[in-house]
Amino acid sequence: xxxxxxxxxxxxxxxxxxxxxxxxxxxxxxxxxxxxxxxxxxxxxxxxxxxxxxxxxxxxxxxxxxxxxxxxxxxxxxxxxxxxxxxxxxxxxxxxxxxxxxxxxxxxxxxxxxxxxxxxxxxxxxxxxxxxxxxxxxxxxxxxxxxxxxxxxxxxxxxxxxxxxxxxxxxxxxxxxxxxxxxxxxxxxxxxxxxxxxxxxxxxxxxxxxxxxxxxxxxxxxxxxxxxx
Amino acid sequence: xxxxxxxxxxxxxxxxxxxxxxxxxxxxxxxxxxxxxxxxxxxxxxxxxxxxxxxxxxxxxxxxxxxxxxxxxxxxxxxxxxxxxxxxxxxxxxxxxxxxxxxxxxxxxxxxxxxxxxxxxxxxxxxxxxxxxxxxxxx
Numbered sequence: 501x502x503x504x505x506x507x508x509x510x511x512x513x514x515x516x517x518x519x520x521x522x523x524x525x526x527x528x529x530x531x532x533x534x535x536x537x538x539x540x541x542x543x544x545x546x547x548x549x550x551x552x553x554x555x556x557x558x559x560x561x562x563x564x565x566x567x568x569x570x571x572x573x574x575x576x577x578x579x580x581x582x583x584x585x586x587x588x589x590x591x592x593x594x595x596x597x598x599x600x601x602x603x604x605x606x607x608x609x610x611x612x613x614x615x616x617x618x619x620x621x622x623x624x625x626x627x628x629x630x631x632x633x634x635x636x637x638x639x640x641x642x643x644x645x646x647x648x649x650x651x652x653x654x655x656x657x658x659x660x661x662x663x664x665x666x667x668x669x670x671x672x673x674x675x676x677x678x679x680x681x682x683x684x685x686x687x688x689x690x691x692x693x694x695x696x697x698x699x700x701x702x703x704x705x706x707x708x709x710x711x712x713x714x715x716x717x718x719x720x721x722x723x724x725x726x727x728x729x
Numbered sequence: 730x731x732x733x734x735x736x737x738x739x740x741x742x743x744x745x746x747x748x749x750x751x752x753x754x755x756x757x758x759x760x761x762x763x764x765x766x767x768x769x770x771x772x773x774x775x776x777x778x779x780x781x782x783x784x785x786x787x788x789x790x791x792x793x794x795x796x797x798x799x800x801x802x803x804x805x806x807x808x809x810x811x812x813x814x815x816x817x818x819x820x821x822x823x824x825x826x827x828x829x830x831x832x833x834x835x836x837x838x839x840x841x842x843x844x845x846x847x848x849x850x851x852x853x854x855x856x857x858x859x860x861x862x863x864x865x866x867x868x
Contacts, residue, residue, distance in 0.1 A: 646844075
């Protein structure tokens with residue numbers, strides 16, 4: 501925050517955007533809206549992170565039916581590539597705590613395997629406000645230190661018209677985080693998006709969805725590309 | 730009452746917990762804490778144990794209100810990222826008063842302090858915490 505002159509109120513636009521998206525999602529755990537100014541006034545968990553920056557832990561189940569191209573007559577979507585990477589996953593051993601190296605490495609591998617231009621939507625692992633913002637900066641979707649400002653300016657939102665739509669489901673923040681099921685949720689949601697069948701905020705004409713799943717501080721990360729068929 | 734950190738495990742880790750014993754990789758030269766079987770940077774198993782300095786600079790810090798059971802009486806707890814030169818460590822900060830509020834770049838030094846209690850009949854754990862430097866680290 502000090503390095504890039506990002507203040508607390510700027511960070512609050514992320515949870516507000518996630519709740520806005522989740523409000524439309526019948527599968528979301530917290531499907532109600534919140535105002536950005538509520539976030540900094542909520543109970544402090546670890547300063548400056550408040551309760552409204554954190555994910556709700558919940559039960560949930562999601563499933564994907566995978567098949568090869570020929571086995572399915574009416575596929576929903578194509579899972580073009582899944583790549584993964586590991587890293588130290590430690591705040592004290594990381595040279596640069598503002599980059600999630602495992603996400604960066606996995607994304608580099610994905611870009612080597614498939615064309616990731618013209619992404620329409622992302623489902624990213626925003627376990628906390630800062631995690632979501634750092635993922636966008638790590639992927640290069642936002643310049644370093646700028647993600648919070650861009651969210652506040654309406655980027656990545658269904659109504660803002662700037663950049664890909666991020667977490668139309670509401671993300672871990674508001675759709676919820678059933679831990680082991682979360683990554684499958686994300687891929688399933690991206691598949692429904694590119695099929696034009698997502699029951700919440702549907703990204704119009706979506707063809708390509710990028711999914712970023714990680715754990716903890718990024719000791720491992722998986723990225724997937726889901727495309728319309 | 731369950732014990733969530735076993736006595737034997739704590740005993741095995743005593744040098745890293747109480748003396749800040751770290752490991753230096755003979756292959757790439759980097760230091761990590763606490764010591765692991767292999768260097769987290771290059772994977773080499775050719776490591777030597779080294780003791781970290783007890784004095785460093787505060788890189789960043791937070792004030793944690795969601796404190797686990799056993800340490801609730803001490804809530805809120807300050808936790809800092811401390812640069813000891815060879816490597817960085819995450820540790821609790823202590824002796825924070827109105828006059829010594831933590832600041833980025835602040836000099837800090839290690840001090841032995843009680844950290845948590847494992848229930849009524851359990852162990853009382855001690856650990857090194859860092860306090861705003863007064864020039865006499867007591868470990």
